[in-house]
Amino acid sequence: MTTADPAPQAPPRRRRPRGDVRAGLVAAGVELARAGGPDAVVLREATRAVGVVPNAAYRHFADRDELLAEVCSAAMLELADRMTAEIARVRGKRGNPEAAQRRLGAIGTAYMRFAHEEPGLFAAAYALPEQHPYGAAEVPDRTPLSLLRAALDELVEAGVLAPERRAGIEYPIWATVHGTATLTTHGPLRDLTESQLRQVEAQTLAFIGDSLTQ
Amino acid sequence: MTTADPAPQAPPRRRRPRGDVRAGLVAAGVELARAGGPDAVVLREATRAVGVVPNAAYRHFADRDELLAEVCSAAMLELADRMTAEIARVRGKRGNPEAAQRRLGAIGTAYMRFAHEEPGLFAAAYALPEQHPYGAAEVPDRTPLSLLRAALDELVEAGVLAPERRAGIEYPIWATVHGTATLTTHGPLRDLTESQLRQVEAQTLAFIGDSLTQ
């Protein structure tokens, strides 16, 4: 063998296309979070999945928290996209009272469904590391909060919600749905039966409706 | 020196009174949680605080999660006690409508105040490790949920809340307060100004009131 062929058995370092390793690390981190929540996003494991040495991660992220922040953003985006999909399934013209109410319900349903179908990702979405301001790189229209705001604006437009009660009402509503989601997935209510769970979720949405149409 | 005095310079092993080490570990764990949340409850650090070797902890807890579960219970108890104290500050006979409503408000206020005054403990209270069923060793009358239930029962008794709406209403209410507490302490709303925070909290309580008196 006289050829200096560098590939037959020992190509330990083939460089990936630009930015591919970083994307792979985030993707691996998302899968880890999906399977085990934010604590399962361990740097070395992600590098292993990508097929790279642990330190390589530090060429793309300052530390583990920066990777986690990326995973967190991705999880939040997936939540927003599921909400968008659920909203789109509701028929009815914009401004129609019943349709507007069903769209708000779709938001809450998608939120709580996501929490149960992807408990790890849901927890990761809210595991934003300290020192990472929320919404630094969020697209305003693909964030759970902005979707909720749009639905509430429509409720005002449809005459369901009094305009003078609109300001800031998104926070208690968000909190109610979020609270039910966390309590029933990771919290003390995590061991509810399927039917109990459905009842609590329905009651949560009814509770919100009662407050809005008061 | 003929006495077999075992104390002058090298008493590396003096055994503490029965059960003292265990209590010390839990207390140390609570302080760690207070300062840094559930992730800061690290076994070795707790043993250091007690002045004992790391492995000694395994004579009292099966693993770190069992210590964390103990810390979690302690934190939950402190939350319940603060709620009890805040309820007690409300004057007015049982069954009086306004007093009953103020007592419910006191519960929510104490809950959210605890979350902000002790964010680490609050997070730890809800960091119950998997495989530890909720309320295994809880005193029924010193649990946040049972306090909330009592307040709601009084609201029915006072004629504020319709009896047919009572069943299960504690869950959406708990969720609303809990959601606001988590979103504004560890969640995306953690960077609110003091006045914004007070407003969101007031709005949360008003939102609950609106739904109840619907």
Added chain:
DNA sequence: CCTCTTTCGTGGACACTGTCCACATTAGCG
């Protein structure tokens, strides 16, 4: 086409963690 600089993956190391094993001491019992 060749060189040089910047990018980026590697190898090795350190401190720290949870957890296990075998050993030694002590407390409290008969």
Added chain:
DNA sequence: CGCTAATGTGGACAGTGTCCACGAAAGAGG
């Protein structure tokens, strides 16, 4: 007084985040 179970010790291992110095590949400039 002596025995047994409870409890603390010492040492070890795997796994983690992170740092440093090195080397190779990619891309820019001549």
